[in-house]
Amino acid sequence: MENNLTAKEVSKLNTKKGLLALLSKEPLNIERGLRYVDYQKKLKKLQVELIRLQTWAIENNERIIIVFQGRDAAGKGGAIRRLTERINPRHMRIVALPKPTKDEESQWYFQRYVEQFPKAGEIVFFDRSWYNRAVIEPVNGFCTPEEYDIFMNQVNNFENMILESGIHLVKIYMSISKKEQAKRFADIKSNPLKQWKMTKLDEKAQFLWDQYTEYKNAMFKRTNTPNSPWKIIRANRKTEARINVIQHVLKSIPYDKKLEI
Numbered sequence: 286m287e288n289n290l291t292a293k294e295v296s297k298l299n300t301k302k303g304l305l306a307l308l309s310k311e312p313l314n315i316e317r318g319l320r321y322v323d324y325q326k327k328l329k330k331l332q333v334e335l336i337r338l339q340t341w342a343i344e345n346n347e348r349i350i351i352v353f354q355g356r357d358a359a360g361k362g363g364a365i366r367r368l369t370e371r372i373n374p375r376h377m378r379i380v381a382l383p384k385p386t387k388d389e390e391s392q393w394y395f396q397r398y399v400e401q402f403p404k405a406g407e408i409v410f411f412d413r414s415w416y417n418r419a420v421i422e423p424v425n426g427f428c429t430p431e432e433y434d435i436f437m438n439q440v441n442n443f444e445n446m447i448l449e450s451g452i453h454l455v456k457i458y459m460s461i462s463k464k465e466q467a468k469r470f471a472d473i474k475s476n477p478l479k480q481w482k483m484t485k486l487d488e489k490a491q492f493l494w495d496q497y498t499e500y501k502n503a504m505f506k507r508t509n510t511p512n513s514p515w516k517i518i519r520a521n522r523k524t525e526a527r528i529n530v531i532q533h534v535l536k537s538i539p540y541d542k543k544l545e546i
Contacts, residue, residue, distance in 0.1 A: 355459030
């Protein structure tokens, strides 16, 4: 296969990133190595645009919320890391709320999320959000059918209030296949550096796959509105998904000096 490489492809591989991509996994895969070099180049360009986006938000006191939902092991955390690794950490936050406290359980459901909303010039990334009540909670019995119905009746109005207040809201759903989820779970379990990621909910995710699908479809049907649409990102290939996530964010926010992406 080496004989079929162009001079440009050889040049790509004959770099630190190219050699790392080529040698990082066995067996040796030149096509994968070339893909990874192209991914890194495109990622860098898009991250420059993210800095421009953040600069615009800071200078204009804009507020931005980016919501990530998706099945366990769908790559939400990895996508958020690529979005945030080059921007100014003083003007952004990643929010991944734990199980609600007793006090929070007695509050209006959306209240603890509202308390995390961005101030002027800030971007907030929700690694899971109020949409837990649309899928995770009913599937696992963490809310009553009545609480679920109340949420579904309120959420669109809630998001309209967010938008009418001048906050930019982007909703992203990371979608993977059942086979890919099983593969990623196996990788997590076998890797001592990743085992902490596996939770009791993750352990049940494959068994409850169809129930998750049912509630996910109901969520899209009710909450994929013209004012606040969902963007579904196919995430079986992580690098491709991360590029598509960043591109969507950049296209969704009307910041200045936008490049063609």
